[in-house]
Each structure stands twice: as C-alpha cells, then as structure tokens.
Amino acid sequence: MRQIRIIFIIIIIGILIWLFILDFVPGEKLEINYNFCERESMITELSPGNRLWPIKKINNNCSQDIAASPVYFDTRAPQYFDSAKVEIKYKNLNNQEFKLGPQIIKDEWMWQLQDVIEIDKVGEWQIGKAEFSLNNIYQNSNVMRWLISAPTIEENKTIIAISKIKIIFYKQPVNFSNFLEQIKSYLRKTVR
C-alpha cells in the first residue's frame, strides 16, 4: 500500500512539473491555433457577436464572416514574448482594407495594427500574415487583446470570412544566462 501511495505522489508531482514546463515556455516559441470548429483554451472566439455572422461549417472547414469592424479576440500568453507572427486564412474577395494587431496599452484605444499581407492562396481562401514586435505591448496581464480592422466592409456591404488564426509568439529560449531573468518575469506576471 505504501508503494501505491508513493506512486500517486510521484504522479501528482509529475503533473505539476509538466504544467509548469508548459506554462513557463522554456523553448523559443508558443503556437496558438484556432480553426473556428473547436474552442481553444488560449484564444477566445471573435466578438462582439452583433458584428459577426454565426460560425459556418462546410466540409469540416469552419469559418466566420465579419460583417462590421472592428472585431476582437483575446489570447492568453503565459510568458513575456518579444515578437509574434500571425497567420490567418481568410477570404477578402473585394480586397477591402484588412488589418490586425495587438492592444498596446490595456484598456486604452491604442493598437499596433499591421496590414494582413497575402502570401498564398488555397482554392478561394487566402493565406495572410502579419508580424509584430511585442516590446511596446502591455504584457503584465495574462490576456492580450487583438483587434481585426476592416473599416470599409460595412460601407461597401461586403464581408471578410476568416477560417483559421495561427499565432506564434517568439522569445529567447531559456539558457543559463537568462534563466533567472525569465523566472523573474514569469513570476511578475503571476503575481499581477
């Protein structure tokens, strides 16, 4: 019976270490994917609902139409990151102005918006990307708010459909020289 107790304790410690490693992100990147079919814990659905059409599912491909701008989503970033790359699968058939970016200061109307640049096309879907430096972005909170801007779609009575959002956050990987610094910044984010 004592051996079983020891096994359970090892399992508990193992789960805690595993969760800490995942949350601390010792590597150089953290990838978050949202395909609109299933909810993701690290990224929210688009909002507010009155500017969006309901999510459509066609042939296992889910998408959502943006009818008015701006719309928002939040990501949960457990660590401080230096930069982010966003890849987005979208349909902007009328070539409307289309930007996105993170909020610079929490609760302030300040955004680091970048044009979504088309890099590829898969059928009628476009693949776009945008890159951001996060050095000036407020990161003391777990939540990072993002804005998708397409200011002309409502006026032109058109839509932009989005089918996939992939965000890759980048930072310096943990090594001997920056280990303490990264632990400190991680704890600072935990305490706030």
Added chain:
Amino acid sequence: MQNIFKLIFIYSLIIFFILFFLELVKEGFVSNHFDLNIVLIIILISGLWTAYFVKL
C-alpha cells in the same frame, strides 16, 4: 481493491484542490493545457466506487 479506489479518490481530490488553487493564482496555468473536469470525473467514479463497497 476497495482500498485502491479509496486512495485514488483521496489523491485525485488532493490534486484537484492543488490545481484549482493554482488556476486561481495564475489564470490559465491549468486550463490552458489540461481539462480539470477529467480529475472531477475520476473523483466521482472513485468516490462512488469507494462508497458502494464501504463496510457498514
């Protein structure tokens, strides 16, 4: 067998409270990577099993 389920019940209850507390302290620490409902299901099944076989 009953004792093993009792142990599973006790330890899964402990891990549930630890993880719940950690999630309260740092939102997303647990829920970003792990569904806490899994532990709740284990607690429920092992608790029911333990209660069913308890010697009166």
